[in-house]
Amino acid sequence: MAGSVRAEPVGRIREITSPEGVPIPFRVAGLPVRFGAQLLDLVLTMLFLGALVLCCVLIFGFAPWQMSLFVLGFFVCRIPYYIFTELIWNGATLGKRMLGVRVVSQTGGTLSVHSVVARNLMKEAEVFLPLGLIFVAAEGDGLQSALAGMWCLICLAIPMFSKTRQRLGDMIAGTIVIHQPDAVLLPDAARLGDATQSGRFAFSDDQLEHYGAYELQTLEGVLQRLSLRRQRRRRKMRDPDLEGVVNAIRNKIGYGDPVPSVDHEAFLADFYAAQRKHLETRQLFGDRRIDKYHVRDGTQ
């Protein structure tokens, strides 16, 4: 986790507005993860069913009622298993739990029983049929394999062309499959300077007029990485090119005095704190600066 602290999140983001009116961003689960979860579920249910029948045969000997048990068990493994597990574990089957994805309502609010039932009823035609047809497409004769292949493609194309990777069942149910959010609180970058005993560098208001939030947060990333490296002694993590960063900033803001290399980190920490204070103050007055181009856009 820590290695990818500053990496941009992979995949699409979908905001769901909670009933409190706060938009919450969720990471939409991609098709490979969902396919993986589906395969895991299939393997797990079949293993369980096999073990159950085997145990019964070993304990009671073979009897006709075991056949009914098997037939009913096989039925339960198809649709009801998915409905029950998603209801019990709040939108996650065993396979989804293992891969850290879950189903949520796209409109915000609770995941209703109706939604869970709807999205899983569609599984028979939309998931299990194509999974079976793959073999037909591979081995059938001309027309048969062409039709089978076409069906598989249609079922794959629907979520591919949906921005939120919804299959038909998801659209009917009004649900999205998302990654389970993982909250990690990094230290406040404005207080990282405490460790380096800085506070020696001062910046004038003119010097702080150049950058916007994007550059500030990029610098925050550099500082967070430094602090992580120091704390956990991660040798593998690449050392940021501090000198390059310091010189780029000095050139941009017109900071004349040279900064010795032992003070690079302290300089950056001080600049970050000063720049953030400046930008946050401007923001309170309604002057929101997205990035360094705010000057040219004439929003000053």
Next chain:
Amino acid sequence: MQMEEITTLRSVRFRHEREADWAALEALLARAERGGAQGLDWNEARQLARSYQQTSNALSVAREISLDKSLVDYLEALVARAYLVVYAPQQSAGGLTRAFFLDRAPRAVRACWLDILIGTLAMAIGAFVGFGLFFQDPAWFHVFVPGGLAAGRGPGASTETLREILFQAPEASGLGVFAAYLFSHNTRVAIFIFGLGAFACVPAILLTIYNGTILGAFFALYVDRDMGWELGGWLSIHGVTELGAICVAAGGGIRLGRAVLFPGPYRRRDALRLAGRDAVKLALVAALMLVAAAALEGFGRQLIVSTEMRYLIGWGAGVGWISWFAMGGRAWQGR
């Protein structure tokens, strides 16, 4: 001195003052995610709800006043986690079941009468086609009826064999297996037809017509041997319910397909979602009917060999279903 200077930053103070609350919420969430929200006691549950709301507010404020990306990222993830726990499914199973049987299912069936009618017509057309083609050339039988389903019955079989199948003596031990098999197989077929409907109706209608041709071909075979009345009894006892279920499932599918083809003023995905509210109930009704049909077929048909009795039970069940669809939910509304 350093700390003093920094804490003049509003966003730093804001974060500093609340960090402990967020950590407490995280601990509460970790427990709720492991053991479900039921594992929390009254005070903890209340704390969770309040904490969730406060953190939601904090996120809104942080987005306005803070440029600390790590803080906003963290709060977004924390609120998302809390949201998923707070808004977990919480409908009571008993209440839902009651509402389904007394009110929602029959109303959904009534609302979709046109779609069910289309499904029924598709099956009827199939049956006529199968019936007609058989009399043109009995070889059509093998085209429509798959070998496994025919099980030795066909234009080549002797009249005696065909009669035996209608009135064979039951092997009592195998009946449970037979009923279980019928139920699981038929329900999957029904859910399958339902799902196919969402693909613009066509596959579901084709499959329903095909099911109709099987029925028609069988009927023609027995009518050809002057056993139409007996086959009617053999089929009626479960077939009224079973074929009805297939028509209802096809109706659900057609309802979805219709939303895709003619979305009206909505976007297609929204039209699908709206249509889904009734269509899904039709699929559940079909599954329920198939449980009954499997019991009738697995036990009833094998144990009752009187043709009149078979007609009576089969069509009695049919009347039962129709009256449920026609009257369920009306008395409820009136009260």
